Amino acid sequence: MxxxxxxxxxxxxxxxxxxxxxxxxxxxxxxxxxxxxxxxxxxxxxxxxxxxxxxxxxxxxxxxxxxxxxxxxxxxxxxxxxxxxxxxxxxxxxxxxxxxxxxxxxxxxxxxxxxxxxxxxxxxxxxxxxxxxxxxxxxxxxxxxxxxxxxxxxxxxxxxxxxxxxxxxxxxxxxxxxxxxxxxxxxxxxxxxxxxxxxxxxxxxQHTVSKREQEVIKLIAEGLNSQEIADRLGISFHTITTHRNNIREKTNCRKVSELIRYAIHNGMI
Structure with a gap:
């Protein structure tokens, strides 16, 4: 087949x-x-x-x-x-x-x-x-x-x-x-x-969330803010802001609680 x-x-x-x-x-x-x-x-x-x-x-x-x-x-x-x-x-x-x-x-x-x-x-x-x-x-x-x-x-x-x-x-x-x-x-x-x-x-x-964006989502779910995520991943604050904007557009989640629900449902966390 x-x-x-x-x-x-x-x-x-x-x-x-x-x-x-x-x-x-x-x-x-x-x-x-x-x-x-x-x-x-x-x-x-x-x-x-x-x-x-x-x-x-x-x-x-x-x-x-x-x-x-x-x-x-x-x-x-x-x-x-x-x-x-x-x-x-x-x-x-x-x-x-x-x-x-x-x-x-x-x-x-x-x-x-x-x-x-x-x-x-x-x-x-x-x-x-x-x-x-x-x-x-x-x-x-x-x-x-x-x-x-x-x-x-x-x-x-x-x-x-x-x-x-x-x-x-x-x-x-x-x-x-x-x-x-x-x-x-x-x-x-x-x-x-x-x-x-x-x-x-x-x-x-469905718009595919990249591996890096999934990493960002996991850290958001852990309660980290954008600067803390940037420090954890070793990238700039501006890059994290771009990732978060892309995540918002791909998932249509405007709130952190909505994003966590989305991540759980799609097996990201």
Whole structure:
């Protein structure tokens, strides 16, 4: 699948999250002889597992072929109220049943856009893709929390089919109050970033924030002012002012709080 056009099997995608991987399940599939490196690394490294379980974000590793989670950090119990074993046993079907009723259809449409685009990406570029989407999930106590899902292709097989996706869920309930859902996909291979929303589901190019501008954004989020950022990066105050103006134009964020929300959503911090 080295063509940039959408493959003919894209019609197999339906507007339900549980069926998104079905398009991969009909494709030629070649397993690597060894397990994915992350699974082995987590199992053999107690410190890493402790770090993931105690972190502020829920971390997971999803097997696309089976629809099951290979790993779900135990802090899912703290943040959502469900034992990680519930996700591992129930897979993506368990997650789908937790969606807010008003978000189920929009999320399915947005993720369908992402997956159709992903399937059109040349096989050798898929591992460079990362994507995000926000939605509400029901906690065990019946309340809802807005999560930002940030994930990336973690492993492909010898044919370029995606086998594993690594992702995190971050609670952004305190950052985002409106109900418009946003999804994006970005390639570290070419820097392209496409965005769509539940209001406008067409993937649109987004102005790419340069690596230097991302460094500036991270330092802004840490609370540094322009002079402090200039000193930290070893460049002039005037250059930082130019970067900040460019960032403002590219992100359309006029306030620091808006910029931080933007950076979190797009995986910059």
């Amino acid at each position: 080295e063509t940039s056009s959408i493959p003919p099997f894209s019609h197999l995608l339906t507007d339900t999250v549980v069926n998104l991987p079905s398009s991969w399940q009909t494709q030629p599939y070649t397993w690597q002889p060894e397990e994915t490196g992350l699974e082995n690394l987590i199992r053999s490294n107690p410190a890493l597992e402790l770090f993931l379980n105690a972190g502020p974000c829920i971390s997971w590793l999803w097997q696309v072929r089976s629809g099951k989670y290979s790993f779900m950090s135990t802090n899912a119990g703290t943040i959502l109220g469900y034992a990680s074993s519930s996700f591992i046993k129930g897979g993506v079907s368990f997650t789908r049943n937790l969606f807010h009723p008003d978000d189920t259809a929009p999320v399915a449409k947005l993720m369908r856009k992402i997956w159709v685009y992903l399937m059109a990406v040349p096989a050798h570029e898929r591992e460079s893709c990362q994507f995000s989407c926000d939605y509400r999930l029901r906690k065990a106590d019946g309340s809802y929390v807005r999560l930002l899902e940030q994930s990336r292709v973690f492993q492909t097989d010898t044919q370029g089919n995606i086998t594993h996706i690594f992702g995190v869920w971050t609670d952004i309930s305190h950052w985002k109050k409106n109900e418009i859902l946003t999804a994006s996909i970005q390639s570290s291979e070419n820097g392209n970033c496409l965005v769509c929303t539940s209001v406008d589901t067409q993937l649109q190019p």
